[in-house]
Amino acid sequence: MRDAILHISYLIASVCFILALQALSSPKHARRGNLLGAIGMLVAVVGTLLHHDIISYEWIAIGLILGSLIGGAMSIWIPMTKMPERIALSHAFGGLAAALVGVSEYSHRGAELGTVTIVALGLEVFLGFLTFTGSLMAFGKLQGFITGAPITYKGQNATNITMFLSALVLLIAFAFHPTAAILFYGMGTLGLAVGVLAVLPIGGADMPVVISLLNSYAGLASAATGFALHNYVLIIAGALDGTSGFLLSMKMSKAMNRSFANILFGAFGTGDASPTDSAAAAAGARYNLATVDDAVGVLDAAQTLIVVPGYGMAVSQAQHALRDLTSALEAKGAKIQYAVHPVAGRMPGHMNVLLAEANIPYDQIFDLDEINDEFSRTDAVLVVGANDVVNPAAKTNPGSAIYGMPVFNVDQARAIIVLKRSMNPGFSGLENDLFGLPNTMMVLGDAKATIKELTAGVRG
Amino acid sequence: MRDAILHISYLIASVCFILALQALSSPKHARRGNLLGAIGMLVAVVGTLLHHDIISYEWIAIGLILGSLIGGAMSIWIPMTKMPERIALSHAFGGLAAALVGVSEYSHRGAELGTVTIVALGLEVFLGFLTFTGSLMAFGKLQGFITGAPITYKGQNATNITMFLSALVLLIAFAFHPTAAILFYGMGTLGLAVGVLAVLPIGGADMPVVISLLNSYAGLASAATGFALHNYVLIIAGALDGTSGFLLSMKMSKAMNRSFANILFGAFGTGDASPTDSAAAAAGARYNLATVDDAVGVLDAAQTLIVVPGYGMAVSQAQHALRDLTSALEAKGAKIQYAVHPVAGRMPGHMNVLLAEANIPYDQIFDLDEINDEFSRTDAVLVVGANDVVNPAAKTNPGSAIYGMPVFNVDQARAIIVLKRSMNPGFSGLENDLFGLPNTMMVLGDAKATIKELTAGVRG
Amino acid sequence: MSSELHELLFGLYIFVLAGFLGHHVISKVPPLLHTPLMAGTNAIAGISLVGSLVSAGAHYSKLSTILGFVAVTCATINAVGGFLITDRMLRMFKTKRGGTKS
Amino acid sequence: MSSELHELLFGLYIFVLAGFLGHHVISKVPPLLHTPLMAGTNAIAGISLVGSLVSAGAHYSKLSTILGFVAVTCATINAVGGFLITDRMLRMFKTKRGGTKS
Numbered sequence A, B: 001m002r003d004a005i006l007h008i009s010y011l012i013a014s015v016c017f018i019l020a021l022q023a024l025s026s027p028k029h030a031r032r033g034n035l036l037g038a039i040g041m042l043v044a045v046v047g048t049l050l051h052h053d054i055i056s057y058e059w060i061a062i063g064l065i066l067g068s069l070i071g072g073a074m075s076i077w078i079p080m081t082k083m084p085e086r087i088a089l090s091h092a093f094g095g096l097a098a099a100l101v102g103v104s105e106y107s108h109r110g111a112e113l114g115t116v117t118i119v120a121l122g123l124e125v126f127l128g129f130l131t132f133t134g135s136l137m138a139f140g141k142l143q144g145f146i147t148g149a150p151i152t153y154k155g156q157n158a159t160n161i162t163m164f165l166s167a168l169v170l171l172i173a174f175a176f177h178p179t180a181a182i183l184f185y186g187m188g189t190l191g192l193a194v195g196v197l198a199v200l201p202i203g204g205a206d207m208p209v210v211i212s213l214l215n216s217y218a219g220l221a222s223a224a225t226g227f228a229l230h231n232y233v234l235i236i237a238g239a240l241d242g243t244s245g246f247l248l249s250m251k252m253s254k255a256m257n258r259s260f261a262n263i264l265f266g267a268f269g270t271g272d273a274s275p276t277d278s279a280a281a282a283a284g285a286r287y288n289l290a291t292v293d294d295a296v297g298v299l300d301a302a303q304t305l306i307v308v309p310g311y312g313m314a315v316s317q318a319q320h321a322l323r324d325l326t327s328a329l330e331a332k333g334a335k336i337q338y339a340v341h342p343v344a345g346r347m348p349g350h351m352n353v354l355l356a357e358a359n360i361p362y363d364q365i366f367d368l369d370e371i372n373d374e375f376s377r378t379d380a381v382l383v384v385g386a387n388d389v390v391n392p393a394a395k396t397n398p399g400s401a402i403y404g405m406p407v408f409n410v411d412q413a414r415a416i417i418v419l420k421r422s423m424n425p426g427f428s429g430l431e432n433d434l435f436g437l438p439n440t441m442m443v444l445g446d447a448k449a450t451i452k453e454l455t456a457g458v459r460g
Numbered sequence C, D: 001m002s003s004e005l006h007e008l009l010f011g012l013y014i015f016v017l018a019g020f021l022g023h024h025v026i027s028k029v030p031p032l033l034h035t036p037l038m039a040g041t042n043a044i045a046g047i048s049l050v051g052s053l054v055s056a057g058a059h060y061s062k063l064s065t066i067l068g069f070v071a072v073t074c075a076t077i078n079a080v081g082g083f084l085i086t087d088r089m090l091r092m093f094k095t096k097r098g099g100t101k102s
C-alpha cells in the first residue's frame, strides 16, 4: 500500500514536471506551470517519506530545512545579472547530490547489486562528480576567482581523452567485478579530475555553453540514479533535463556560428583582441565620437527607435535606466522596439530577463527574424553595450571569425548611437566596422551613466 | 535470452513508430519515416515469433500471408477518392483484432488473471467491438449501403447513455467476479450494440469526424490490450493512435465551427436543404449563369488565378483534368495558386492528396491563413466543387448555421468562376450568397467535363 | 507491492509519456499530410498483430487458435495495407514539376 | 528474463520516451524564456532529493546517513531555490505597461 502510494506520487510528479516545462512555451501561463512543478516536487517528497526503509526523520528534517533556507536565500537576494553564476552553482549541488547518493548506495548494498545497477551506479558517480567540479570551475571563471582566460598546456586534449577512455575501461571492469570498491571510487575520482581539467582550458566567456552542457550531464547523472534505484521519476526528470541542456548548448553554438568541438577544444574567447582581420582596422577608420547632446538631438528627432541591448547592459546594470529613457521618449510620442539577439549577453535569454526586470513589456521585444527587416526603415538605433551581435563583418567579411553568424542589420539604419566604454572589442575579440560608419555616433562611457544623462537631456 | 530479444525488438519498434510520425511533419522526409515505421513493425513481428508459447507456425503463416495479400491488394487498387472508406474499413479490422485477442486471452487464462488484467481485458473487448461495428456502420454510410441520412428515433440519446453506463456497471462487476464469463461476453455484446446504435443517428457527411473518433477508440483498445498482455509497444502505439484520432476530430469539429457534442448527438448533415436562413434566398437573387466560352475569356485574361477545390472535385474525380487546365494556363504565363481549406472535402487533407495525385506540386498549395489576403488582389478565382468553404454567410450572417467558421475571402475577388452541377447546396445544406454576386459566373455541369471543355477553349 | 500493481504502474508511465509525446508529434503534422497521417497511424495500429500472433501459434485451445488466426489476418491487413497506402500517397507529394501521373 | 533485465528495459522505455518528449517540449520554449527554462530544469533536477531522502533516513550505516544528509541538503537547495527563482523571473514578464519595479 505504502509502496503503491509512493509510486503514484512519482507518477503525479512526472506529469507535473512535464506540464511545467510545457507551460514555458509562453510567458502567459509559464508561472502557473512553475507552480505545478513545485507541487509535483512536494508530492514526490511526501510520497518518499512513506518509504518503509526510512526509520528516522531527524537528519532528513535538518537537511530539508537547511537546504530550503540556503536555496530560498540564494534565490531572493541574487541579482538577475548573476543568473549564470547561480545556475552554475546549482549544477554543482545537483551533481554532488547524485554522486553522494551513488556512493551511499554502493557502500551499503555493494555486494548484492546486479550488473545493471552496478553500471548505473558507476555512471552516476562519474557524471555526478564531473558535473560537480566542472560546474565549480565554471562558477569560478564567471566570478573571476579563476582567470577567465583559457588555461592551456601541451597535450591537454590528449589528457582529457585519455581520462574519458580510462573511465570507460574502469566502468567495464567494474561491471565484471562489482565488489572491487577501488574501481568504483576510481571512477568517482576520475570524474572529479575530468571536471576540473576539461573546463580549465575553455575561455570564461564560453562558460554559458559549458554550463548548458553540464546541465545535460547532470540530467544524465539523475537518469543513471533512476536506473540504479528503479526510480522512474528520476529517469524522466533526468531525461528532460538532459535534453534541455543539450538543446540549449546546440542552439548557442549554432547562433555563435561555432561547432561544439570548437568550443570544447578550441580555447577560444581569450579576451585578447586580435583586430588584424577586420577591414575597419586595416582602413584605419576614424570614429565619430559624439557627445551626449549630439545623441539627445538624434533621439529627440526619432519617431521610431530600435534599442539593441548587449552584454554591456548587463555589466553596467543599465536596464532600469534604459527603461526610464525609453519611457521619456515614449511620452514624447516615439515608438520604441527592442531587438534581442539569441546570443546577446552571456546566457540564453539573458537580455530578456533583464528587460523584464525593468518592467519592459515583452510584446515590445523582438527576435532576430521578427525585426531584422525593420532596421532599414527606423529613424534611429540605440546600441547599448552590444558588439558582436551588430558586427556587419559577420555578413560581409568571409575572413572574420564570426563570418556566417546571423547579426542585426543595424548598419542599414539611418542613424546609429552606440554606447560603450572604449573602442575595445567584445566577446569574440574582433573589431567592429559598424563603429566606423559615417552615420554611427560613439558615445563612450559606462552605459548606465550615459543613459541617465541622455534621459536628463531628453526630459528637458 | 529469447525474452530479452523480444523486449528489445519491441523497444526498437516503438522508437521506429515515433520517428515515423515525427517524419510526417514535412513531405520531404515523410516517406522515409513511413519506411522506418514498416521496418519497426517487421522487427516486432520477428521478435514475437521467438515467443516461447508459440509452438506451431502454420496458422500464423496462413494469417500473415492472407492478410498481406488482402492488405496489399486493397492499397494498390483503391482509388484515392475512396480513402475515407478505406480508413473506416481498417478501423473495423483493427477493432476486431483487438477484441478477438481479448476473447482468446480470457477464454484460456480466465481464472488465473489478476484484477488489473481483467479490467484491461473488459475494456479491450468493449472498445474493440464498439470500434468494429461502429466503423462498419461508418463504412456503410459512406458507401451508401446504409442511408447517409441520420436515422433517429425517440430517446436515442437516452438509450446510448444507458448502454454506456451499463458497460461501466458490467466492468465493475467483472472486476470483482473475474470468473463470471457472462459479464465478459456481456461487455463484448454491449460494445457491438453501442457501435451500431451510436453511429446510426449521425449524418453520412459527418462520418469523417466519427471515423477519427473511432480511430482514437481503436487506439485505446490497443493500449488496453497492452495493459492486459504487459506489452509496452502496444501501449505506446495505442496512445499515439489515440491522441492522433482525438486531435484530428477536434481539429475538424473546430474548423467546422461545431462542437463535438453537436456532431455526436446533433443528427446534423441530413442533406435536406434548409435555405431559409440565407440572405440570398430571401432576396431572390438571380444567378449569373455563364457558358464555357465566357469562363474561357476570364481565364485567358487572368495573370493570376487562385483555384479553390472542394468536395465536388473529389466526386467528379476532376483533379487530373484540373491539372491539365492549369498547365495550359501556366504555359500562357499565368501564375496559379491552390487554396485548400482545412475542411474542404470529406476528410482532413482530402484535397491535398488528390492534388498530389494529379502531380500538382505542394509548394503551389496554400492554407487558409497563408492565402486569405490574396483573394482581393488576384485576377480570378476558380471554384471547383467547393461550396461551404467559400460561403460568405459564415462571415456576415450571424443567423447562419456555419457563422463563425473561417472561410476563404473569395467574395473579395475581381472575377469568380464556380463549377458545380446545380444550384443545390453543399454539405451544410445552406444557400451560398457568393453564387449571386455580380462578379460570379456559374458554369453548371460535372466539374471534370466542364474543366475539359475549358482546357480545350484555353488551348484553342 | 504486488507484481500486478507494479505492471499497472509501468503501463501507466508508458501510456502517459506516449500520450504527451503523441500530442506534440501529431500537432506538428501539417494539414497537407493529414490523410497520410490517418493512414499511417492505422498502419502503426497494426502492431496489435504481435498480440494475436501468440494466440494463433500457442495452441492454448482450439477457440484461441481460431480467434488468433482471424486476428492475425485482420491486423496484417492493417499493417501491410496501411504502410503501403501511406507510401503510395506520400510518393505523390512533390515540389518540382514533371514526373508521370501515378 | 531476470527481473533486473526487466527493470533495465523498462527504464529504457521511460528514458527514450522522456527524451523524445523533452526534445519536443524544449524546442517550443521561445528564446524569451530561455533563462527561466534553465532555472526551471534546475529546479526539476532537484528531484534527486527523493533518492537521497532514503539514504538520510534509513540508517544503513553512519556513512550512508551522512552522505544522505549532505545530498538532501544540496538537492533541497536546488529544488526550493530553483522554483523560487524561476517564479521570481517569470513574475517579471509582463505585456501591459505599469506595475512597480520588482
Ligand SMILES: NC(=O)c1ccc[n+]([C@@H]2O[C@H](COP(=O)([O-])OP(=O)(O)OC[C@H]3O[C@@H](n4cnc5c(N)ncnc54)[C@H](OP(=O)(O)O)[C@@H]3O)[C@@H](O)[C@H]2O)c1
Binding pocket: A205, A206, A207, A208, A209, A252, A255, A256, A309, A310, A311, A312, A313, A315, A316, A342, A343, A344, A345, A346, A347, A348, A349, A350, A384, A385, A386, A387, A388, A389, A390, A419, A420, A421, A422, A423, A424, A425, A426, A427, A428, A445, A446, A447, A448
Ligand atoms: N548569450 C549567450 O548565450 C552567449 C553564450 C556564450 C557566448 N556568447 C557570446 O557573447 C557575445 C554577445 O554579444 P554582445 O553583442 O551581447 O556582447 P559583446 O560582443 O561581448 O560586447 C559587449 C560590449 O559591451 C561593452 N561594455 C561592457 N561593459 C560595459 C559598460 N559597463 N557600459 C557600456 N558598455 C559596456 C563592451 O565594450 P567596452 O569594453 O568598450 O565597454 C563590449 O564591446 C557574442 O559574441 C556571443 O557569441 C553569448
Ligand SMILES: NC(=O)c1ccc[n+]([C@@H]2O[C@H](COP(=O)([O-])OP(=O)(O)OC[C@H]3O[C@@H](n4cnc5c(N)ncnc54)[C@H](OP(=O)(O)O)[C@@H]3O)[C@@H](O)[C@H]2O)c1
Binding pocket: B205, B206, B207, B208, B209, B252, B255, B256, B309, B310, B311, B312, B313, B315, B316, B342, B343, B344, B345, B346, B347, B348, B349, B350, B384, B385, B386, B387, B388, B389, B390, B419, B420, B421, B422, B423, B424, B425, B426, B427, B428, B445, B446, B447, B448
Ligand atoms: N474535410 C473534412 O474533414 C470534413 C469532414 C466532415 C465534414 N466536412 C464538411 O464538408 C464541407 C466541405 O466543404 P466543400 O466546400 O469542400 O464542399 P461542400 O460544401 O460539401 O460542397 C461541395 C459542392 O460540390 C458540388 N459538386 C458535387 N459533385 C460535383 C460534381 N461532380 N461536379 C461539380 N460539382 C460537384 C456540389 O454542388 P452540386 O450538387 O450543385 O454539384 C456541392 O455544392 C464543409 O461543410 C465541411 O464542414 C468536412
